[in-house]
Amino acid sequence: MKVEFYGHVRQYRNLQKEIDANVQKVLLSGQYVMGPMLKQFEGELAAYHGMKYAVGVGNGTDAIWLVLMALGIGPGDEVITHPNTFFATAEAIWIAGATAAFVDCDSKTKCIDPARIEAAITPKTKAIIPVHLYGQCADMPAIKKIADKHKLHLIEDNAQAIGAHGPSFKVGHLSDAATTSFIIQKNLGTFGDGGAVVTNNPQIDERIRKFRNHGSNARNVHSFGFNSRLDDLHAGILSAKLKCIDSWNDLRRKWADRFTAGLKDCRHIDLPVELPGYRHVFHLYVVETKQPAQRDPLLKFLNDAGIDAKTHYSIAIHQQAGYPWGKGARAAGSLTNAERNSASCISLPMYPELTEEEADYVIAKVKEWDRAQA
Numbered sequence: 001m002k003v004e005f006y007g008h009v010r011q012y013r014n015l016q017k018e019i020d021a022n023v024q025k026v027l028l029s030g031q032y033v034m035g036p037m038l039k040q041f042e043g044e045l046a047a048y049h050g051m052k053y054a055v056g057v058g059n060g061t062d063a064i065w066l067v068l069m070a071l072g073i074g075p076g077d078e079v080i081t082h083p084n085t086f087f088a089t090a091e092a093i094w095i096a097g098a099t100a101a102f103v104d105c106d107s108k109t110k111c112i113d114p115a116r117i118e119a120a121i122t123p124k125t126k127a128i129i130p131v132h133l134y135g136q137c138a139d140m141p142a143i144k145k146i147a148d149k150h151k152l153h154l155i156e157d158n159a160q161a162i163g164a165h166g167p168s169f170k171v172g173h174l175s176d177a178a179t180t181s182f183i184i185q186k187n188l189g190t191f192g193d194g195g196a197v198v199t200n201n202p203q204i205d206e207r208i209r210k211f212r213n214h215g216s217n218a219r220n221v222h223s224f225g226f227n228s229r230l231d232d233l234h235a236g237i238l239s240a241k242l243k244c245i246d247s248w249n250d251l252r253r254k255w256a257d258r259f260t261a262g263l264k265d266c267r268h269i270d271l272p273v274e275l276p277g278y279r280h281v282f283h284l285y286v287v288e289t290k291q292p293a294q295r296d297p298l299l300k301f302l303n304d305a306g307i308d309a310k311t312h313y314s315i316a317i318h319q320q321a322g323y324p325w326g327k328g329a330r331a332a333g334s335l336t337n338a339e340r341n342s343a344s345c346i347s348l349p350m351y352p353e354l355t356e357e358e359a360d361y362v363i364a365k366v367k368e369w370d371r372a373q374a
């Protein structure tokens with residue numbers, strides 16, 4: 001049996017009528033960039049978050065660094081984040097010209113550990129970027145308390161957790177802005193690239209609207225900016241898909257429950273932790289082998305059995321040879337939890353369109369491997 005890692009084509013088939021209708025609407029409208037469909041989707045996205053503003057941009061990386069730019073954060077400034085995230089979180093800080101200060105993650109949730117943030121703060125620190133990693137929100141109330149105490153900006157990298165929330169907070173509500181990515185593999189993804197910023201701050205909204213469009217919000221009038229727009233075809237596809245995001249996330253949670261119930265007696269792996277009161281939307285279902293040395297053998301065992309398991313992320317950012325150390329980044333304290341995570345993580349196939357047969361085959365194969373260990 002083969003189990004793919006993604007279900008993009010299945011998802012398209014299930015929603016083909018609605019997606020095709022929006023694509024055709026855009027094609028026949030004659031307006032493809034900064035047109036009415038983008039405006040419509042931005043309104044829907046802001047409403048979905050319960051926020052005042054949503055601005056579509058080219059991708060999730062641009063979304064982060066455009067917020068940094070809008071807040072005036074750049075060379076000479078430091079931004080705190082954690083190193084066991086997708087490379088782009090740190091890359092965005094580097095693009096803005098600022099320095100990333102890496103703080104370790106919590107050993108259970110893999111999100112940034114709030115208890116380690118204060119020790120990383122210096123007079124140069126301007127912002128904290130928690131990542132809602134794998135689909136579960138970071139501990140925003142604790143992080144917000146620190147940000148307020150030290151007068152720091154707070155930007156949520158929500159590329160992986162659209163639709164997630166905490167026990168008493170929603171994404172975007174405790175920060176200056178939240179960013180997201182619409183690349184196809186995200187929980188809300190288009191057939192290509194896209195991203196957005198949601199915020200209640202009119203100045204951030206207005207600045208990013210100009211930045212993304214060559215510094216212009218009136219014909220022929222420019223300040224320096226960039227070209228980073230979400231085009232109307234993608235906005236139309238995303239508008240059709242946004243209506244399904246809650247039910248898709250419910251299905252992800254259902255498969256996660258099935259994996260967790262099926263794998264709970266395994267002795268050689270740890271399962272993902274959902275904190276009480278949190279809605280984890282399982283962008284990824286990440287298990288960890290008890291011993292880092294077991295990770296690659298388990299991955300190979302699953303791949304050989306036709307299961308397209310992957311790693312997210314097998315090299316922590318501070319261990320990437322390609323990261324611009326020195327001016328570009330520094331380690332703030334030990335990063336052993338992040339290093340362990342990079343050495344022992346495996347993501348099982350996870351998407352709404354999985355079948356029971358596929359999920360149970362994955363469970364059976366992981367158990368088979370687990371039983372065969374000493």
Ligand SMILES: *Cc1c(COP(=O)(O)O)cnc(C)c1O
Pocket residue numbers: 059060061062085086088089131157159160180181182183193194195
């Ligand atoms: C995907 C992702 C990004 C970047 O998004 P792109 O649209 O690929 O630029 C940033 N941060 C995290 C945590 C991501 O998962």
